[in-house]
Amino acid sequence: MTISGAPVGQFSVWDYVVFVVMLLISASIGVYHAIKDRGQQSNSQYLLGGRQLRAVPVAMSLTASFMSAVTVIGTPAEVYRYGAIFLIFCFSYAVVTIVSAEIFLPIFYNLNITSTYEYLSMRFNKSARYIGTTFYIIQTVLYTGIVIYAPALALNQVTGLDLWGVLVATGLVCTFYCTLGGLKAVVWTDVFQMGIMIAGFLAVIIRGVVVQGSFERIWNISYHGGRLNFWDFDPDPLRRHTVWTIAVGGSFMWTAIYGINQSQVQRYIACINKCEAKLSLYLNMVGLWLTAICAVFTGLTLYSIYHQCDPLTEGEVRAPDQLLPYLVMDILKDYPGVPGIFVAAAYSGTLSTVSSSINALAAVTVEDFIKPHITLSEKKLSWITKGLSLMYGIICIGMGALSSLMGSILQAALTIFGIVGGPLLGFFLLGMIFPCANSIGAISGLAGSILLTLWIGIGGHVYPPLPEHTRPLPLSVAGCFFNNTERPELVTGSPWTTIDPVTELNNRPAIADTLYSISYLYLSPIGTLTVLILGLIVSLLTGGMKNKVDQKLLITLRGRCCCNSAKASVKSEIENTKETMDGLADTGKDNPTFSGQELNYSEKQNHIQSMTHL
Incomplete structure (x- = not known):
């Protein structure tokens, strides 16, 4: 039931105009960079932008890449149901930024690699690299x-368009956009899309404050409804969200994303x-804070408006992730074009994340x-990379169809990162921290860890946690203006209810x-620690103490100075490349790999020249 008692609105012509303009601007940025760089056939140029990117756009791209439509739609619904404790993730973001900037970044940057998983072959062997990839x-x-799936769900709710048609269209647009340009186009489009995402949040918050009369009223309603539950220090590991689960578990999960995930590492x-790489991570931390605060306040606004008449219990929406789109069309229906900004925000998050993921998968x-x-020329590699982008786009569309079966999109996304991301983080840390770790121990630790986290994850899906650990906060239907004859169960029952059914307790092991x-x-953290413990034990039992490991592959204090070490590293690479070029010149320039190496040599010269002017 809406705040006015009237049905929610539908998309107007101006909403479609705003939405289409956003798509055209995003596409035009990609087309511009594709045309601008059409003469540069280097695969490195396509995947890394020639290593010439600056901190501010990269920081905004880092934020936009994983603060996607899942954040725009899922986080406010999370706050509405479980409270603002989600804001504790800001602590995790700070920890993750420091660890990524001071530990992982120096190693990956100094190695001058394109794929994060190249490190695994340098530290262990090719099998470890293939498994990690x-x-x-x-x-x-x-x-x-x-x-x-997330924005397709939003568009279905606010426009009435077919969910699966929109899902396929979303995937095709993302695939087309990503295949057009390389990393440079993706990064600069992310800058625009990040602004749209923040604008979508602000539109809901500002209108919510106007509807409620003041922000103080929103805060008071949220307080009395138990939504300002920031400081829950219950140490029970079975509780879904507490300060400890978010601070500890969230830090491990986000470190796996920003420390070793190809989509993020490829940017900085x-x-x-x-x-500039370190600065981009610290600026990204500010962006993560800003996005999280906007998402949480949007969720509190959502709760303050529907705290006496839950649309999900009323049957006005089918899933929690449709709550925010429903609110948008409820309170913004009289402002043509503004609902279009929200949908553009959700769609912007999708474009930035999917394009980043597809680009990284191809890389x-x-x-x-x-x-x-x-052995292929750079031109052929570039065409192969674009073809792979198209292939992965089609695969991701198929996975989008399956996402409708995963329940809450926010928890589903974070669970995937826990099951796979945690063990992969331990895989890298084992090699970076312990010189005695060998390939046998690392692969054994990863295999055991993946089996353990997968077992727990599947078990938790088959046998959901007990209601007392996951039950949402109370939601009221006392203020709903429903027809008593149509909804008698809500009249005779308690005005307070929850939207999750009671878990069947019979036959539970x-x-x-x-x-x-x-x-x-x-x-x-379970996945990470399992790899470290099991991997270290197996390594010691299989002769790991005899290892001789290059110091640049380990976490040390050496080489942490920013500019000088970076310049020295690239200068060394230039000298090595020049020697290779001289050798090719002696044997003849008809070598099929000559043109690609010549281009890389030119790029690295430009890199040095730009750094000398800093």
């Missing part, structure tokens, strides 16, 4: 499917030097599976109330 591809395809190692496939085995019921946020 395979798990990354699986994880990213699953996550990207959820991201495609594309910066012009290490100083790791080329770098880890094709280049080590086949004992482990279902312990291990299977553990908070989904703890999957990531």
